[in-house]
Amino acid sequence: MLPRATLSTFLIPILFIFLFLFIFIFITPPTNAAAAVADAPRFREAPKFYNLGSCPSLSLSPSDPNAIHMAMTLDAAYLRGSIAAILSVLQHSSCPENIAFHFVSSSSSSPDLRATLSSTFPYLHFQIYPFDSSSAAGLISTSIRAALDCPLNYARNYLADLLPSSLTKVVYLDSDLVLVDDIAKLAATPLPNDAVLAAPEYCNANFTSYFTPTFWSNPSLSLTFANRRPCYFNTGVMVIDLRRWRQGGYTTKIVEWMELQKRIRIYELGSLPPFLLVFAGNIAPVDHRWNQHGLGGDNFRGLCRDLHPGPVSLLHWSGKGKPWARLDANRPCPLDALWAPYDLLRTPYILES
Secondary structure (H helix, E strand, O other), X not given: OOOHHHHHHHHHHHHHHHHHXXXXXXXXXXXXHHHHHHHOOOEOOOOOOOOOOOOOOOOOXXXXXXXXXXXXXXXXXOHHHHHHHHHHHHHOOOOHHHEEEEEEXXXXXXXXXXXXHHHHOXXXXXXXXXXXXXXHHOOOOOOOOHHHHOHHHHHHHHHHHHOOOOOOEEEEEOOOEEEOOOHHHHHOOOOOOOOOEEEOEEOOOOHHHHEOHHXXXXXXXHHHHOOOOOOEEOOOEEEEEHHHHHHHOHHHHHHHHHHHHHHOOOEOOOOHHXXXXXXXXXXXXXXXXXXXXXXXXXXXXXXOOOOOOOOOOEEEOOOOOOHHHHHHOOOOOHHHHXXXXXXXXXXXOOOOO
């Protein structure tokens, strides 16, 4: 039999080991990475959509003129919206197998987002291109809403550099929208007279309000729009000729305006004004049905809004309010019901076979 002192000396270290293991396993909070995995949204698998018999067979290479190439940004904050947008594009397309998706995401999140897309859309043709946010972060000026200052919101400025050089035309879409029409119709928008991009224009909007009095009072700046009839357009829906963009060096032109904004505040609203400065008055028109925008309300309160008069091919929840957030909060706007059928989020209340 061991002496009492020897027995205590033997047992105390063992008790400390068990206590340490108990604290580590049951009390220590999870790391950020583990918490992120646990909190990551999970989505139901989307059905596969097939081409109609009249669709041409394609290689889906960037040089195939019959392929439809879509570009979107992809991040965790708007992933639920992106999934819904993708589903709506496929569901309403007559040739869904002929669509290639090109996603731009931050370098750190690309692997997780790729896994989510692959499990949700097993048959999707897509590539993810990592975006080094430092290229835009130093150029961003504080805007009226924090979400507009996310570096990935400026990735559209760099699409021509990020996407394959053999890719000449792309349809760019935001993540807070759904289509209710065939994307091929939008992709077929002509770009005459050397136009670099096409988008719905809204010439009734007060164009001067997008820039500060400092801009308009400086002749060397305000003359930017001389010999142009500039109108507001929303950059969430654009058809872009990437070849003309590269030839004209338009990324550099946009960046130059952003650099000036850092020195002299000439606008207030995020990534839109540099596009207006470079392209407004020189874009190819698109019917308003392809961007029923503003459904998220204004950038301050996000109040409910109605559709604009006329037909609808695309519903866009631009503005502060997002349909998934309002639905989760049980405070939806009436038009959020049009977004809900495309929501693939897996919840405990959904029974699946």
